[in-house]
């Protein structure tokens with residue numbers, strides 16, 4: 182139990198939540214899986230990211246959270262333009278590939294450049310072409326807000342899901 186100092190000066194106990202408990206409980210929140218990509222002078226780069234969400238319609242903003250340990254995010258930040266690729270149900274391999282730090286993640290991966298030059302992976306459910314808007318302190322992650330430059334979707338494709346540490350499929354009539 183640690184303490185916080187309110188104005189009254191009286192120490193207020195702050196419960197300590199174990200990272201394992203956070204991961205286990207928050208893993209019950211099912212999400213999609215994205216790969217955030219960008220084009221550098223040395224070729225395309227990217228990383229797998231589950232902490233993605235829409236933020237604002239006007240202005241059009243989205244958010245995602247790279248870990249402070251990510252070696253890809255600092256390079257994406259420097260470029261300032263990137264594409265969020267929403268993976269489809271048959272793209273678990275892409276998710277795993279782009280989660281491997283240091284690997285040549287684009288080896289054998291098919292993609293096309295967006296209007297703003299960022300890699301759009303083939304056969305994704307949706308893609309959101311972005312420009313960096315702002316970064317906020319997020320503890321052991323950074324909260325990134327990005328403005329949407331262009332986007333598109335393929336309604337005929339079903340999304341890949343992630344739930345309690347495992348990949349899952351959408352079993353919903355609309356997804357058929």
Ligand SMILES: Cc1cc2nc3c(=O)[nH]c(=O)nc-3n(C[C@H](O)[C@H](O)[C@H](O)COP(=O)(O)O)c2cc1C
Nearest residue numbers: 228229230231232246247248251252253279280282
């Ligand atoms: C399903 C899945 C979801 C992930 N979500 C995130 C995330 O939201 N933020 C993050 O920083 N890393 C996330 N990762 C881990 C990164 O993909 C991985 O640490 C990163 O690719 C490491 O490579 P880098 O050093 O090139 O950044 C996720 C991995 C998987 C498999």
